[in-house]
Amino acid sequence: MLLLTSAIALFVPGVPPGTSADGPADESGPAASESEQLTNLNYGIQLSGGTRLRAPIVGITAENVNVTQADSSQLEQTVADELDLDTIDVRVRPVTSERSAGAVEVVTKDVTHQELRTALENNGYQPTTVRDGVTPETRQEMVEAVDEKLRTSALSGASVQVVNVPGGQHFVSITAPDRDREELVDLLNERGTVKIYAVYPGGENGSFVREEVLKRSQMSDISAADREGVGWAVYITVSSDAADEFSQRMVDAGFGDGAPCGNYNHSDIQQTTAGGSADPALANDEPGCLVHTLNGEVVTARGVTPGLGESFASGEFANDPVYVMQTGSSDNPAETASEIELNLRAGQLPAPLDLSEDSGSSLDPALAERFKQNSLLTGLLAVLAVSLVVYVRYKRVEVVVPMVVTALSEVFILLGFVAFVQYPLNLSHLAGFIAVIGTGVDDLIIIADEILQQGEVETGRVFQSRFRKAFWVIGAAAATTIMAMSPLMVLPLGDLSGFAIITIVGVLIGVLVTRPAYGDILRHLVLDED
Incomplete structure (x- = not known):
């Protein structure tokens, strides 16, 4: 039954578990060329290129910073200001429990350990250490x-x-x-940082304010990039619980009646002129601009139409909270719109x-194909070598053939499991298959020796006693192997993890399925001989 199930998993065409028409749901995912294969096996870069x-x-971390959840946002802004960074490059991890020490991360190469320590000490915090790297x-x-x-x-x-x-x-x-x-x-x-700012007068001494008015967490849906008039745009649906807040922010910024955008200067917003005013002295009497940026670069700086402004002021925007993010002023508006769509859907790094x-590293597909062929040849040579050794030992075809067939069945079932879960095979996994063949035949030899080398088997009770004794040895060896491989499986050690996973699954299949099956075959042969 397991052999039939494995054959279905390996050879029956169809969408394998863990994938969908939109792409793979499994983390490892299949290679793009899988549909051209004869089997449903999945290959990693070592076997497919x-x-x-x-x-x-990138980042440095100040550890044991005793900051509370309530103070984290303020500290984030303060540290960013002192280090002349955007708040996106500063992360504050507040103390959440007695076991959770606070931390502050700066994810840029432009800040040294001492600069971060000084910025925190200036605000009354005393980190114990500042190290390279980020938090878990x-x-x-x-x-x-x-x-x-x-x-x-x-x-x-x-x-x-x-x-x-x-x-x-x-x-x-x-x-x-x-x-x-x-x-x-x-x-x-x-990093895929998309931001929507409102720039408007209202700061100290008539200066301009640049405020982020719509964040990714407030968006419920992102449309596909599409044409908008003569340009391109991404249509953003604001979540229902954020639509009123967004509308109020726009009204507070002075866009309740709509406004054209004047000359916007992203590097120095104080040089911006709002509402189309040529004279900066008149700018404070009119609203500013809505600004869209991608990775810090301005995509568009636009005004607000009177109709949209009125919908903010009346609250009607919440009834159909769709915000149009245009990309018409960029060098390649279609490509920019697609990039914004991707980054909004995926989120920023x-x-x-x-x-x-x-x-x-990179591997050419032609070289990967050679690795695949050589791996298959190595597996066949391993099977032939094992078969020869077993035959030299027993010189009985009726004992050797079931042993080899059982070992190959174990490998086939394991291949079916790999195909079913869509686990991508690399060279380390194939080494695991060879290890499974070796340990499997070892166990079968233990069973055969215990039963055939201890004298005649006259009854089923004698056979069962000897088989049970051999199986205890096999079970202990399997438990030892699993315990030895478990750390390699759970720790993030790359290819070693794959080797451990294949070996452990193969050992479990052997102990639970193929070893008992070989015992039944041997029981039939031995008792029939008598």
Whole structure:
């Protein structure tokens, strides 16, 4: 029954578990060329070609900062101001329990350890240490954000995880089967920061204020990039619980009656002239601009039509809370709109990756195909070598053939499991298969020796006693193997984890299925002989 199920999982065409028409739901995801294969097996970059990037997250962290949840936002803004950074580059992790020490992260290369320590001490905080790297929470958020960005882009099928390297450093490892390095780097080089500002007079001494009026967390739906008049735009649906707040912010900023946008200067907003006024002295009498930015670069600076302004003032905007983010003034509005759509859907990366320290690799598909063929040849040679050794030992075809068939059945069932869960195979996994063949035949030899080398088997009770004794030895050996491999399986150690997973699953299949099955075959042969 298991052999039939494995054959279905391996060879029956169809959408495998963990995937959908929109892309894979499983983290590892299938390679793009899987549909051209004869089986449903999934291959990683070592057997299908592609790119793997391994890079650290940019950032430094001040630890044991005793900041509360209530003070975290203010500290974030204060530290950003003192270090001349955007608040997106500063993250405050407040103390949430007696076991959770607070931390402050700065995710840019432009700040030194001493500068961060000084900024915190100036505000009454005394961090115990300032170190390179980010917190575990940021690493996890990074994995989730990169994974979502890969899923929503053309790079479907890629996977991401955190791996540890000697010295305690943590790298983000991204694997993209059948993709070239340049395509992957282009996607990861940008954090995907999309912001919507209102710029209006109202600061001290008549200065302008730049306020972020609509955040990603307040958006419930992002439309596909589409044409808007002569340009392009992304249609954003504001969530129902944020629509009234957004409308009020726009009214407070002076856009309740609508306003044209004058000359906007993103690098120095005090040089902005609002409402089309040529004279800066008249700017304070009129509203400013709505500004859209992508990764800090201005996409558009636009005014508010009278109709939209009235909908803010009357509250009607909440009835149909769709905000149109235009990209008409950019060099390539269609491409910019698509990029904004992608980044809004996937969310921004919590920190940049230091791709200058990339320790990854790329593999040509033709070379990967050679690896696949050589791996198959190695497996066949392993089976032939094991068969020869077993035959030399027993010189009985009726004992050797069931032993080899049982070992191959174990591998077939394991392949069916791998195909069913869509686990991508690499060279380390194939090494696990060979290890499974070796340990499996070892166990079968233990069973055969215990039963055949201890004298005649006259009754089923004698056979059962000897088999049980052999099985206890096999079970103990399997438990030892599983315990030894478990740390490799759960720790983020890259290819070693895959080797451990295949070995453990193979051992479990052997103990629970194929060893008892071989015992039944041997019982039939031995008792029939007598």
